[in-house]
Amino acid sequence: MKILTAIAGFLLGLIIFMPKDNIYFKIQEILSKENIYINSDIKNSLALELKNGTVFVNKMDLAYFDRCEIYPYIFWNKIECNNINIANQYKITNINGSYSIINPFKIKISGNSNFGKIEGEINIFDKNGRIYITKLTNSLIKRYLKKDKKGYYYDVKF
Amino acid sequence: MLNSKILIFLLSFFTAAFVYSVLLFFMPKTPVFYVPVKKEFEFYKINLTPLFYRTKPVKKPVVKKAQTLKGIKLKAVYDNGKNGFIIIEDKGKTHFIDLGQKYKGYKLIKINSDSAIFEKNSKHFKIEFDRSKIESNFYKKIEQSFPKKIKINKKTYLEYKNDLLKVWENIGIIKINNGYMITYIKPKSIFDKIGLKRGDIILEVNGRELKNDEDAWDLYKNADKFKEFEIKVKRNNKEKVLYYEVD
Numbered sequence: 420m421k422i423l424t425a426i427a428g429f430l431l432g433l434i435i436f437m438p439k440d441n442i443y444f445k446i447q448e449i450l451s452k453e454n455i456y457i458n459s460d461i462k463n464s465l466a467l468e469l470k471n472g473t474v475f476v477n478k479m480d481l482a483y484f485d486r487c488e489i490y491p492y493i494f495w496n497k498i499e500c501n502n503i504n505i506a507n508q509y510k511i512t513n514i515n516g517s518y519s520i521i522n523p524f525k526i527k528i529s530g531n532s533n534f535g536k537i538e539g540e541i542n543i544f545d546k547n548g549r550i551y552i553t554k555l556t557n558s559l560i561k562r563y564l565k566k567d568k569k570g571y572y573y574d575v576k577f
Numbered sequence: 578m579l580n581s582k583i584l585i586f587l588l589s590f591f592t593a594a595f596v597y598s599v600l601l602f603f604m605p606k607t608p609v610f611y612v613p614v615k616k617e618f619e620f621y622k623i624n625l626t627p628l629f630y631r632t633k634p635v636k637k638p639v640v641k642k643a644q645t646l647k648g649i650k651l652k653a654v655y656d657n658g659k660n661g662f663i664i665i666e667d668k669g670k671t672h673f674i675d676l677g678q679k680y681k682g683y684k685l686i687k688i689n690s691d692s693a694i695f696e697k698n699s700k701h702f703k704i705e706f707d708r709s710k711i712e713s714n715f716y717k718k719i720e721q722s723f724p725k726k727i728k729i730n731k732k733t734y735l736e737y738k739n740d741l742l743k744v745w746e747n748i749g750i751i752k753i754n755n756g757y758m759i760t761y762i763k764p765k766s767i768f769d770k771i772g773l774k775r776g777d778i779i780l781e782v783n784g785r786e787l788k789n790d791e792d793a794w795d796l797y798k799n800a801d802k803f804k805e806f807e808i809k810v811k812r813n814n815k816e817k818v819l820y821y822e823v824d
Contacts, residue, residue: 421585428586432593438601440608447609456611475611479794506741507798559742 548575781809
């Protein structure tokens with residue numbers, strides 16, 4: 420019982436005292452080595468909130484977002500972004516990525532965009548994933564996608 | 578018993594804080610930002626052609642100050658301020674007339690750079706060079722010296738500008754050392770129609786070198802600011818400038 424109390428106290432402390440902004444700065448540092456930069460306003464509360472962000476890839480401002488909220492709760496983590504504008508042409512109204520300790524290797528993704536509905540999973544163990552784009556509204560995007568019974572999809576590898 | 582549990586809980590709770598404080602030594606304290614270098618396109622297209630010719634001849638109001646001499650053509654003038662003479666053609670014959678000299682009763686009283694004034698019975702008579710022939714040949718030569726612009730329909734242009742995927746569907750470009758090489762052009766596409774060719778290396782657009790992706794992206798973003806484009810390409814190891822006008 421004492422051990423359980425100790426674990427509970429430690430985990431709660433981990434969640435509450437987590438230096439979210441410093442972890443985010445570390446992520447920024449790692450991404451900058453790949454020439455990816457995220458410029459945004461930061462607000463740290465129970466969730467880490469990024470506002471008015473610009474994503475630079477190879478010094479090109481390829482994407483903008485209004486708001487991204489990161490909930491790093493160790494057992495259950497979530498990132499929620501709104502109004503992402505890619506290359507001034509493709510708009511993602513909202514997109515969520517969630518990760519749970521129950522399924523430790525998978526990140527579930529869902530969202531809505533002006534080119535279709537986004538749904539998929541990323542396997543962090545196998546370093547791959549499949550993102551389905553259903554209700555596709557942009558036919559030009561099809562040539563970059565594959566198709567199966569569920570619909571058009573994009574294979575992710577990293 | 579309860580107090581000891583609370584104590585254990587609090588101790589574990591603050592242990593987590595201690596763990597983080599140790600970790601913080603190894604964590605960055607400030608965000609990593611990218612400060613984009615703002616490059617302005619300093620491309621000014623100044624049309625100097627009106628200095629050389631008029632696209633539509635402007636009709637000047639006719640002020641009849643002097644009558645003309647029918648049948649007499651002015652062929653040449655010479656005037657050094659004090660003395661001068663003109664050469665005229667009358668019924669196929671050429672005549673030299675000095676300033677102050679009379680010809681068929683008409684006295685040459687003034688020589689201008691493009692005309693000559695005669696006087697008879699206190700009336701002035703003017704003969705001029707045949708301007709139409711001179712101008713048409715002159716302007717034709719000037720027009721030929723200006724490069725030909727290829728016109729691009731604005732609607733088509735904006736369709737491509739607003740759809741990056743449509744661009745990549747019709748043209749393939751890769752970065753090489755000194756520019757961007759065209760690797761593929763879809764037949765009958767807009768890029769084919771405007772005269773770009775596979776193997777062309779795009780070196781400059783509107784005076785700006787395309788050194789990296791940032792330059793190319795910046796150009797693409799700002800493309801709708803331009804009505805005219807000058808694209809310097811390297812084709813068959815020769816540099817060539819292609820001119821386009823969005824109409």
